[in-house]
Amino acid sequence: MVGGVVTGPPVHAAEDAVAAEVPPGSRVSLTVNGVRRTVTIDNRTSLLDLLREHFGLTGSKKGCNAGACGACTVLVDGRRVNSCLTLAVRLEGAEVTTIEGLAKGDRLHPLQQAFIDQDAFQCGFCTPGQIVSGVGCIQEGHTGSAEEIREWMSGNLCRCGCYVKIERAVEQAAGRK
Amino acid sequence: MSQPQAAVGAAVPRVDARLRVTGQAKYAADNSPDGVVHAVIVESSVGRGRVTGIDARAAEAQPGVLKVISHLNAPKLPPVEGRFPPGKPLRAFQDDRVRFFGQPVAVAVATTLEIAQHAASLMKVSYDAEISLTDLSVADAAGETQTYARGDADRALEAAAVRLESTYRTARNHHNPMEPAGIVARWDGDRLTVWEKTQWVQGTVFNLSGEFGMPPDRIRVISPFVGGAFGNAARTWVHSVIAAMAAREVERPVKLVLTRRQMYFAVGYRPAYEYGLRLGSDRRGRLTASTHDVRAESSRYETYSESVLVPGRMLYSTPNVRQAYDHVPLDVSTPWFMRGPGYSSGAYPVESAMDELAHELGVDPIELRLRNEPADDESSSLPFSTRRLRECYRAGAREFGWHRRNPKPRSTRDGDWLIGMGMAAGVYDTMRSQAQASVRLDADGTALVQSATSDMGPGTATSMSQVAADALGLTMRQVVFRLGDSLMPPAPVHAGSQTMASVGSAVQDGCDNLRKQAITLAVNDEGSPLYGADSADIVIRGGRLSLKDEPTRGETYRRLLARNERTHLEVLGSYAGPSGPEKFSLYAYAAIFAEVAVDARLGLVRVRRMLGAYDAARIVNPRLADSQAIGAMTGGIGQALLEHTVTDHRDGRIVNANLADYLVPTHADMPDLKAIFIDGQDYEADPIGVKGLGEVVIVGVAPAIANAVFNATGRRIRELPITAEALL
Structure with a gap:
């Protein structure tokens, strides 16, 4: 079984008609890491695939493509979302921030620095999603205690098992440490 | 002639940390060579049997679909030997047999991922299904029992004052690294380059060479970052062969990434x-x-x-x-x-x-x-x-x-x-296994150390840089360690906890030899303050050679190399691994x-x-x-x-x-x-x-x-x- 959202002609259409159709596309304008972009894309394209395959922003990762792992977490209008579950065409006018947009030039975002200070990653694959999610967690104010951070970061899986250190990094960046 | 230990044993941060926290670390699927197209695997929906028909018409009629490959049209591959595990390894579409639920039976290749996914979903595969047996608790053993014995355990148990007897069961576990298995394959004429998620770039070279019957020197495998693996990227699985086959068939670079669901059927597991x-x-x-x-x-x-x-x-x-x-x-x-x-x-x-x-x-x-x-x-x-x-x-x-x-x-x-x-x-x-590492000290006093090893998370580049820094007498900043390219000196599979022992020993050997080479150059150089000194009395710290007991007498690598008009010193370090019993x-x-x-x-x-x-x-x-x-x-x-x-x-x-x-x-x-x-x-x-x-x-x-x-x-x-x- 292959996954993904399939939009297409009505289900009663004959197969041959399905085959003949050009994939429906739409034009969308959105801001990614401060840069306005306008693209025409296949309606089935997720925000994650738009970032990775069309914009070359491969920092956001595809771990499950089903919203279960958080590796694809980005900020849309300041809120953290699973970009794998977000259709790109609904983001007209949206502001998207990815891991590539956090540092100011050479100056790392405090949470990026905290991840280095706490050794809060091993393989690094879930790290972009963890960091963006952590930025969201801090902005939302869910950093009152270690337990609260753990609860509000639980949408981001880390199979290397860096959770203890990720929690410390979020604490550090939130100014609790 | 021992070197002070400064880097080894220290809790230094990862040398590649910045790449990993900024999203700049390139994992296999992050590569998109010019003209890249996408492949999506179609898996069997029966647990055992034969594929009796594949109707790819609807898939092939989708605009953007380049090709659908199955056993009906796949190129014949040369036979391969199963080394480990013993048996007949799964091949890419070489017959109509279904050996397990989820086995790849076809692949759809299209210009975009969305089209390839949709095309794969339109494939109609028919089967002559047989009854499959997947339950360990009811199935019979193969009958080739491996045994070990010392003493007479059964008799001693009879005589034991205290006896315990129980059966324990453990579930099957899946590695589930966060990075799904993935590969990008590109042919340039008869040369193949792949960016594959692997714990062993040279293992992939060897296996693809066998699968396609081509000389290994025409294959290059690149894998500088591995997003976790825990073992499951230590084998060249059939999806990698499928991707390389598809790239050759459509004459375009092909990206193939397994879905999370496919990972449960395709890349091994801890057995029950x-x-x-x-x-x-x-x-x-x-x-x-x-x-x-x-x-x-x-x-x-x-x-x-x-x-x-x-x-x-x-x-x-x-x-x-x-x-x-x-x-x-x-x-x-x-x-x-x-x-x-x-x-x-x-x-x-x-x-x-x-x-x-x-x-x-x-x-x-x-x-x-x-x-x-x-x-x-x-x-x-x-x-x-x-x-x-x-x-x-x-x-x-x-x-x-x-x-x-x-x-x-x-x-x-x-x-x-x-x-x-x-x-x-x-x-x-x-x-431990045989390994090699190249070490090059440049005229600017920095060193580049390379070995075709891997890093699935332990921090290989960091720990190897520490070993190199101490043996060369450099600071961590003066050393760069590179890995994950099959063109580098050979390294064993990054698995079994053997990387530090094996590659680390090769790095140490190379750096020791390079340091000795530099010292020999200095003590035989009339222009050096160390001319005539006993090599054994010289230590190197921070890139400066000096007498152990007279630290003011010495000079830097940079001065030594410049005066001798050497652009660099270079050594191949090696570790032979265990020999004999x-x-x-x-x-x-x-x-x-x-x-x-x-x-x-x-x-x-x-x-x-x-x-x-x-x-x-x-x-x-x-x-x-x-x-x-x-x-x-x-x-x-x-x-x-x-x-x-x-x-x-x-x-x-x-x-x-x-x-x-x-x-x-x-x-x-x-x-x-x-x-x-x-x-x-x-x-x-x-x-x-x-x-x-x-x-x-x-x-x-x-x-x-x-x-x-x-x-x-x-x-x-x-x-x-x-x-x-x-x-x-």
């Missing part, structure tokens, strides 16, 4: 086990005999086996041991090494039974283990190179507060929670302590804290070692309490093939985790004195938790994972 264990001891708890009857799942097309019996034959002094290992061939894909392979599965029954014996005899579990501590390795009759397991018990017990444990089960409460403490030992063998029994050890809380009414288990004490000999970087150890505790919590692949035995379908239903530990599951390392080196193991760390740290975690559950509840659960259902 049934482990029948009998222990016999005297009244003081001295073991007299043990028998181990193991049944393990494997596929029908390959016979996979791993070291599940080792802990049971060497961890404790036992004069009489009998072991039998049976493969049970099933209509499933082949299992594969998963972190602590064999050992972590075998430690669960052995360490659970030791806990049970301690309880039966009223002896502290640590004291029981000390009473059975062997003088040498009774399975090989070899002396231990180093075995600091006693020290692990002692230091671990002290740090954990083991003396506060009430040995009487179900005697400590915290509201509705029953509290218990448990411990277990862990062991893993010290593997081992003279020592070489293992790393662990003592794991766990405290759990079990909800008395709901059966819910929460780990409250864990501590691991490890004898892994020399620790190159305590910061990285700490991360590895607590990471493995986290993985072990999954193995003990959560992870369980559920198969529908009617057709071999895995019903929880996703990260929402196959449970892994999350942030909210995290207790307080702590790791301590026993000081030491082991120069019998390898020239840099390490015993390997990545595997031993997970061995013993699951039984420590199971034993804590017993202490909390009085319930001995003999099946992993330990679920609420089992405790109610």
Whole structure:
């Protein structure tokens, strides 16, 4: 079984008609890491695939493509979302921030620095999603205690098992440490 | 001529940290060479049988679909030999046989991912399905039992004052690294370049060379970053062959990434086990005999086996041991090494039974283990190179507060929670293999060290840079270590905890030789302040050579090279690996302590804290070692309490093939985790004195938790994972 959202002609259409159709596309304008972009894309394209395959922003990762792992977490209008579950065409006018947009030039975002200070990653694959999610967690104010951070970061899986250190990094960046 | 140790042993941060926290680290699927197109695999929806028809018309009619490949039109590939596991490896569309549910039967290639996914969903595959058998508990063994024996275990058991007998079961576990398996393949004429997620770039070269019948020197494999693997990227799986085949057929670079669901059928798993264990001891708890009857799942097309019996034959002094290992061939894909392979599965029954014996005899579990501590390795009759397991018990017990444990089960409460403490030992063998590393010191005083090894998370580039920095007398900033390209000097598979020992020893050798070359150049150079000095009196620090006892007399690498008009010095370092039979029994050890809380009414288990004490000999970087150890505790919590692949035995379908239903530990599951390392080196193991760390740290975690559950509840659960259902 292959996954993904399939939009297409009505289900009663004959197969041959399905085959003949050009994939429906739409034009969308959105801001990614401060840069306005306008693209025409296949309606089935997720925000994650738009970032990775069309914009070359491969920092956001595809771990499950089903919203279960958080590796694809980005900020849309300041809120953290699973970009794998977000259709790109609904983001007209949206502001998207990815891991590539956090540092100011050479100056790392405090949470990026905290991840280095706490050794809060091993393989690094879930790290972009963890960091963006952590930025969201801090902005939302869910950093009152270690337990609260753990609860509000639980949408981001880390199979290397860096959770203890990720929690410390979020604490550090939130100014609790 | 020894060098001061400055970098090795220091908790330095990862050298590639910045790339990883900014999203700049390029993993396999992050590569998009010009003209890249996308491939999506179609898998079998029956558990066994034949493909009788493939209707690709609807898929092929989609605009943007370039090709659909199946056994009906795939190019014939030359025969290949199955080396490990023995058997007939799965090939890319070479016949119509379906060996397991989820086997690739076709691939759709299209200009975009969306079109390829849709095309794959339009494929109509028909089958002549046969009844598949996937249930270990009802299937027969293959009949080729592997055995081990010393003494007469059955007779000694008859005579034993105390006897225990139980069967333990462990669920199948999937590695589930966060990065799915993926590959980008590009042909340039008859040359193939792949960016593959792999723990062994040169292994992929070798395997693709065999699959396509082409010389290995026309294949290049690049894999600088690996997003976790835990073993499952240590084999060239059939999807990689499919991607390379598709790229050749459509004459475009092809990107193929497995879906999370496909990962459950395509890249191996820790096999399920049934482990029948009998222990016999005297009244003081001295073991007299043990028998181990193991049944393990494997596929029908390959016979996979791993070291599940080792802990049971060497961890404790036992004069009489009998072991039998049976493969049970099933209509499933082949299992594969998963972190602590064999050992972590075998430690669960052995360490659970030791806990049970301690309880039966009223002896502290640590004291029981000390009473059975062997003088040498009774399975090989070899002396231990180093075995600091006693020290692990002692230091671990002290740090954990083991003396506060009430040995009487179900005697400590915290509201509705029953509290218990448990411990277990862990062991893993010290593997080493031949390796090479190139070392180049440039005129600017910086060094580049390269080896075709990998980093799936331990921090290979960092630890290798530390070894190089000390041996060359440079700072960490003056050294760059590169890995993950098959054109680099050969390295063994990045698995089995052998990378530090093997590649690290090659790095040390190369850097030692380069340093000696520079010193020789200086003492023979009339223009050098070190002219005429004894080489043995010279040390190098921060890139400056000087006399040990007269630090002001010296010069930098830069001046030395400039004056001699050398652009660089270059050496190939090597490590030969073990040669001939081992003279020592070489293992790393662990003592794991766990405290759990079990909800008395709901059966819910929460780990409250864990501590691991490890004898892994020399620790190159305590910061990285700490991360590895607590990471493995986290993985072990999954193995003990959560992870369980559920198969529908009617057709071999895995019903929880996703990260929402196959449970892994999350942030909210995290207790307080702590790791301590026993000081030491082991120069019998390898020239840099390490015993390997990545595997031993997970061995013993699951039984420590199971034993804590017993202490909390009085319930001995003999099946992993330990679920609420089992405790109610």
